[in-house]
Amino acid sequence: xxxxxxxxxPPTLCLKPDATLMEALRLMLEKGVNHVPxxxxxxxxxxxxxxxxxxxxxxxxxxxxxxxxxxxxxxGDATRLLTAHLHDLEIRMVRDVAKTATPVLEExxxxxxxxxxxxxxxxxxxxxxxxxxxxxxxxxxxxxxYLVSQAEAEHAR
Amino acid sequence: xxxxxxxxxxxxxGLSPLLVSLAVFVLTYAVIVTxxxxxxxxxxxxxxxxxxxxxxHQTEAFSGIDFNTIGLLTGMMVLVAITQKSGVFQYVAIVxxxxxKADPWGLLVMLAVVTAxxxxxxxNVTTVLLIAPVTLLITDALRINPYPYLFSIIFASNIGGTxxxxxxxxxxxxxxxxxxxxxxxxxxxxxxxxxxxxLTMIPIYLIWxxxxxxxxxxxxxxxxxxxxxxxxxxxxxxxxxSVIALVIAGFVMAHSIHQEPGTIAMFGAALLLLLRAxxxxxxxxxxxxxxxxxxxxxxxIFFFVGLFVVVAGVEKxxxxxxxxxxxxxxxxGDYAVTAFAILWxxxxxxxxxxxxxxxxxxIPVIQNMGATFGADQLETLWWAxxxxxxxxxxxxxxxxxxxxxxxxxxxxxGQPIRFLPFMLLAFPLMLASMAxxxxxxxxxxx
Numbered sequence: 001x002x003x004x005x006x007x008x009x010p011p012t013l014c015l016k017p018d019a020t021l022m023e024a025l026r027l028m029l030e031k032g033v034n035h036v037p038x039x040x041x042x043x044x045x046x047x048x049x050x051x052x053x054x055x056x057x058x059x060x061x062x063x064x065x066x067x068x069x070x071x072x073x074x075x076g077d078a079t080r081l082l083t084a085h086l087h088d089l090e091i092r093m094v095r096d097v098a099k100t101a102t103p104v105l106e107e108x109x110x111x112x113x114x115x116x117x118x119x120x121x122x123x124x125x126x127x128x129x130x131x132x133x134x135x136x137x138x139x140x141x142x143x144x145x146y147l148v149s150q151a152e153a154e155h156a157r
Numbered sequence: 158x159x160x161x162x163x164x165x166x167x168x169x170x171g172l173s174p175l176l177v178s179l180a181v182f183v184l185t186y187a188v189i190v191t192x193x194x195x196x197x198x199x200x201x202x203x204x205x206x207x208x209x210x211x212x213x214h215q216t217e218a219f220s221g222i223d224f225n226t227i228g229l230l231t232g233m234m235v236l237v238a239i240t241q242k243s244g245v246f247q248y249v250a251i252v253x254x255x256x257x258k259a260d261p262w263g264l265l266v267m268l269a270v271v272t273a274x275x276x277x278x279x280x281n282v283t284t285v286l287l288i289a290p291v292t293l294l295i296t297d298a299l300r301i302n303p304y305p306y307l308f309s310i311i312f313a314s315n316i317g318g319t320x321x322x323x324x325x326x327x328x329x330x331x332x333x334x335x336x337x338x339x340x341x342x343x344x345x346x347x348x349x350x351x352x353x354x355x356l357t358m359i360p361i362y363l364i365w366x367x368x369x370x371x372x373x374x375x376x377x378x379x380x381x382x383x384x385x386x387x388x389x390x391x392x393x394x395x396x397x398x399s400v401i402a403l404v405i406a407g408f409v410m411a412h413s414i415h416q417e418p419g420t421i422a423m424f425g426a427a428l429l430l431l432l433r434a435x436x437x438x439x440x441x442x443x444x445x446x447x448x449x450x451x452x453x454x455x456x457x458i459f460f461f462v463g464l465f466v467v468v469a470g471v472e473k474x475x476x477x478x479x480x481x482x483x484x485x486x487x488x489x490g491d492y493a494v495t496a497f498a499i500l501w502x503x504x505x506x507x508x509x510x511x512x513x514x515x516x517x518x519x520i521p522v523i524q525n526m527g528a529t530f531g532a533d534q535l536e537t538l539w540w541a542x543x544x545x546x547x548x549x550x551x552x553x554x555x556x557x558x559x560x561x562x563x564x565x566x567x568x569x570x571g572q573p574i575r576f577l578p579f580m581l582l583a584f585p586l587m588l589a590s591m592a593x594x595x596x597x598x599x600x601x602x603x
Contacts, residue, residue, distance in 0.1 A: 060293075061569075061570030065566070067286050069294060074385075074386035076386075078382075080378065
């Protein structure tokens with residue numbers, strides 16, 4: 001069984017790499033999603049932008065990365081530190097911060113392998129065809145939904 | 158068991174041990190300098206070749222490894238790895254900031270002092286890893302340029318590290334090889350380190366300090382930081398600070414209780430691990446102990462191990478005795494000239510390349526000069542080596558590991574420190590510190 005049978009989200013929602021972070025954020029807020037794939041003019045997949053990545057850009061630089069401050073309770077109600085870089089989102093482009101290292105699922109990826117990759121990545125994964133074009137995004141929810149409905153159908157038979 | 162004469166005849170293809178050992182040594186150091194391959198791997202390969210080629214027997218190789226240095230480094234790394242989880246370093250930084258009412262120049266001086274003191278007592282890399290993030294947060298909150306702060310932290314950590322036996326790896330190695338005590342280092346190097354620190358602050362004030370301004374509103378926000386919230390574990394704080402205090406007391410008394418710093422640091426680490434293990438089940442103990450050991454910088458430790466063996470190879474083959482003779486001949490056997498030569502060459506070398514391999518090589522070279530100079534004169538040479546190697550690290554961004562750590566952190570935080578702009582100010586400042594050191598050596602010892 002491969003993921004080809006799973007009705008994953010088609011690539012209707014996608015952004016160009018030169019979209020600004022604010023455009024990405026507005027789109028995600030409006031559509032109620034946490035991840036949007038990036039595609040070039042030909043529909044070829046080139047990364048994914050998430051609310052997590054955008055939030056990461058807003059927290060103080062001193063708390064980012066592996067040796068950053070792991071605790072900011074002592075800074076108290078310093079919300080300004082969080083909002084200080086909001087206007088930067090208007091000028092920064094998604095391609096500068098988008099995650100490109102996340103695994104990509106091939107169209108005929110076995111479901112078991114897809115399930116394993118989805119447990120390691122807390123985000124939907126892009127499904128990409130042999131031509132490099134985005135076919136859609138497979139979420140844990142879509143995969144689990146499919147597994148349950150399959151089991152139920154089998155049980156009914 | 159083989160005698161050393163028997164070993165020398167066993168060098169592969171009947172080659173001269175002097176040539177083989179020199180070839181391995183030069184090749185190892187050349188590859189380390191290129192930074193293409195991780196330095197610990199290169200050092201271990203060099204060490205292996207030194208043994209396989211027959212220059213050293215394994216027993217000799219192992220006795221070339223200074224386990225006092227290794228023990229001191231490892232023990233302190235474990236201590237700091239556990240202590241830092243208490244949040245004490247953020248606590249001290251915030252207290253220091255509030256003590257000067259978050260005034261930008263006062264803050265710069267305070268953070269530099271805190272960095273220098275911590276660097277004198279702990280290793281520099283850990284110190285800057287802990288101070289840089291909190292510094293960046295405060296400058297962010299004050300909306301001021303972090304560059305002067307990061308620059309001062311780099312200088313403060315190298316200057317602070319110069320002041321004590323345990324402050325910087327070159328001092329650890331020199332102390333271990335010579336038997337000079339914690340107090341010897343403190344009395345001979347700390348006064349100069351204090352002077353260099355003060356003198357460094359002057360140009361930093363003239364260039365940046367007098368122009369640093371923060372609004373009353375932003376300062377109020379920093380004043381609202383609650384240092385008590387920075388302490389994440391009160392019990393851990395008490396335990397770790399008590400053990401560190403004991404260990405430092407141990408270093409101060411090491412000579413009179415006839416113990417080596419390596420033993421004291423390792424015992425301190427074991428003691429803190431024991432305190433942390435009390436009342437916990439086997440699984441938690443195993444997990445926490447594993448994590449504490451995992452935070453030891455094994456790359457550095459294995460780098461030392463490999464280097465010690467490579468240096469033992471050239472030492473046994475007689476290359477370093479020849480080098481010592483040549484240097485003495487060049488300086489005309491004048492020990493004042495020799496001291497200045499060691500000081501300045503060490504400084505330039507340490508600014509350009511890692512000071513650890515340089516010092517590892519220079520130690521046996523200076524020991525070999527014992528044939529020419531008396532014990533008192535030799536001691537001056539040790540201080541010259543320590544000052545040059547530690548303070549020289551300030552000259553460029555690659556001069557010391559702490560510099561690279563600050564630069565790496567600044568880069569990730571979007572405030573990159575560039576090689577050339579840093580060097581343009583840092584190199585002259587480092588040369589100035591060498592001039593001051595020369596005057597100090599001249600007035601005090603020569």
